[in-house]
Every structure is written in C-alpha cells, then in structure tokens.
Amino acid sequence: MKILIVEDDADLREITTRSLEKERYVVSQAPDYKTALRKIEDYDYDCILLDIMLPDGSGLDLLEELHALGKRTNVIILSAKDSLEDKVKGLDLGADDYLPKPYHLAELHARLKSLFRRNQREGEKKVSYGNVEVIPDHFKVAVGGKELDLNRKEYDILLYFMLRPGRLVNKTTLAESVWGDHIDQVDNFDFIYAQIKNLRKHLKEAGATVELKAVYGIGYKLVEE
Structure with missing residues (x-):
C-alpha cells in the first residue's frame, strides 16, 4: 500500500515514515502544501495522512483539490487542531478518518488496517x-x-x-x-x-x-x- 504523509514537522514525519515502512507500506513525504499538491497531481496513493495546518496553505484545501482532480484517495486527517468545526469540515470534504495529534503510532497502524479492510470486499x-x-x-x-x-x-x-x-x-x-x-x-x-x-x-x-x-x-x- 502506498501512503503520502503531508506533515511540516520533520521529526514527526520521519518517525511516522520509519514506522510505516516497518509495516511494509510504500511511503512518500510532503513537508508543505505546494509539494503535496504537486504529488497528488502527479501520483496516486492508497491513503494520504494529512495535516491541516501547513506553512503555506491548508490541508482542507488539499482535500478540495483531490475532489477536483477526481481522485478517490483515502484520507486520514492528522492535526493538533481538534475543534469540531475542522473535523466536520474535513469529513464533509471527503476525509475518511480523523486522528488528533499527538497520536500513538500503534493507533495509526490500527486505523490504517481498518480503513484498508473496509475497502476490501465486504471488509474481509x-x-x-x-x-x-x-x-x-x-x-x-x-x-x-x-x-x-x-x-x-x-x-x-x-x-x-x-x-x-x-x-x-x-x-x-x-x-x-x-x-x-x-x-x-x-x-x-x-x-x-x-x-x-x-x-x-x-x-x-x-x-x-x-x-x-x-x-x-x-x-x-x-x-x-
């Protein structure tokens, strides 16, 4: 499974990447909105781990771009912003799940497995x-x-x-x-x-x-x- 991590915190991005690679995911990174936009335009992913607050834009705008591109990509929002408004807006824009930071890597892995299982035939x-x-x-x-x-x-x-x-x-x-x-x-x-x-x-x-x-x-x- 191929995952894109959109996260401006370099340490968190690297820790999450190493953890996912140990679970045999193929992982790509984007530290900002501009890089993430270029990647979703050029490549396809099974899931995007998306921070809302980026140095040069909003992760919610990336969700809108995904929709405009017609790409059916799973999205889990990872953000320190845990207000109900942001959560609801992200889900309304097509996000599949929401995990507030700081998060435990074990819970992230469980959420990913659950998400991919739901996409398989009848959740088997x-x-x-x-x-x-x-x-x-x-x-x-x-x-x-x-x-x-x-x-x-x-x-x-x-x-x-x-x-x-x-x-x-x-x-x-x-x-x-x-x-x-x-x-x-x-x-x-x-x-x-x-x-x-x-x-x-x-x-x-x-x-x-x-x-x-x-x-x-x-x-x-x-x-x-």
Missing part, C-alpha cells in the same frame, strides 16, 4: 480470487489452502493485482505503487519484468487458478483461468 480480512488467498494483516499468501512463500516485492505485486482482479494496470502505475514515486524516471522496467516472471512461476508451480497476463506494450492484468 483476506482477499480471495480463484484459489488464491492473501491475508494482508499477516503478509501471507495461500494457494488452494497451502501457504506460498514469496519475497516482499512478489507479495506486494500480487496483493496489488488481487485488489484489482481483471483490471489492466500499466507498467508505470504498477512501478509507482509498489516501488514509490519517481520510479517512472528509470531508464527501463527490467526490475518489474524479473519480479513478475518469478511471481508467475511461483503461482503456476503452486497450482494457482489465476495468472498475470501481459498486454503487450501496456502492462498486466490478473485473470482467472
């Missing part, structure tokens, strides 16, 4: 397609009930497609979502080809009824055989 703790199951809370994969051992990026790629079965995903979008912002600036995508080749092999050898199909010149999609 596991994601299923064909005979493949992924349990995001424990980073586990099973094929036909038997656990499948994958490396981190193979797992991240599989989960990304399991949440979007049958949807065509271009290589750049996949790279940004699994490896982070600015990966679109690399010279080639050989690192993606290698990971997908290995993932395909693992799925086939395990007897999976789903496969990653390549669409020449565009990207990949996960389909059921």
Whole structure:
C-alpha cells in the first residue's frame, strides 16, 4: 500500500515514515502544501495522512483539490487542531478518518488496517480470487489452502493485482505503487519484468487458478483461468 504523509514537522514525519515502512507500506513525504499538491497531481496513493495546518496553505484545501482532480484517495486527517468545526469540515470534504495529534503510532497502524479492510470486499480480512488467498494483516499468501512463500516485492505485486482482479494496470502505475514515486524516471522496467516472471512461476508451480497476463506494450492484468 502506498501512503503520502503531508506533515511540516520533520521529526514527526520521519518517525511516522520509519514506522510505516516497518509495516511494509510504500511511503512518500510532503513537508508543505505546494509539494503535496504537486504529488497528488502527479501520483496516486492508497491513503494520504494529512495535516491541516501547513506553512503555506491548508490541508482542507488539499482535500478540495483531490475532489477536483477526481481522485478517490483515502484520507486520514492528522492535526493538533481538534475543534469540531475542522473535523466536520474535513469529513464533509471527503476525509475518511480523523486522528488528533499527538497520536500513538500503534493507533495509526490500527486505523490504517481498518480503513484498508473496509475497502476490501465486504471488509474481509483476506482477499480471495480463484484459489488464491492473501491475508494482508499477516503478509501471507495461500494457494488452494497451502501457504506460498514469496519475497516482499512478489507479495506486494500480487496483493496489488488481487485488489484489482481483471483490471489492466500499466507498467508505470504498477512501478509507482509498489516501488514509490519517481520510479517512472528509470531508464527501463527490467526490475518489474524479473519480479513478475518469478511471481508467475511461483503461482503456476503452486497450482494457482489465476495468472498475470501481459498486454503487450501496456502492462498486466490478473485473470482467472
């Protein structure tokens, strides 16, 4: 899962980033309104952790920009401003949750897991397609009930497609979502080809009824055989 932290406090931003990365999230940062606006225009995120009070603007204005861009991104407001008015306005503008600062990292992790679980099919703790199951809370994969051992990026790629079965995903979008912002600036995508080749092999050898199909010149999609 890819998260953008919009926070002007450098120490809090770094502490939160390190904590999230330990939980295997892909994390990007924005210290101010201008940087955050540029990032939401250029990239997509599964969730934005958004401070309301920024040195050069309001986080609430960023929520309005997200809406104007037509992006369906989960947003958790993280702010020392805990007035009812700000909370209500943020939720009205499309925020999904509100966590006042100072916050405990454990609670932030719990809120994120709950948010992502709600976005999955019927809030289930596991994601299923064909005979493949992924349990995001424990980073586990099973094929036909038997656990499948994958490396981190193979797992991240599989989960990304399991949440979007049958949807065509271009290589750049996949790279940004699994490896982070600015990966679109690399010279080639050989690192993606290698990971997908290995993932395909693992799925086939395990007897999976789903496969990653390549669409020449565009990207990949996960389909059921």
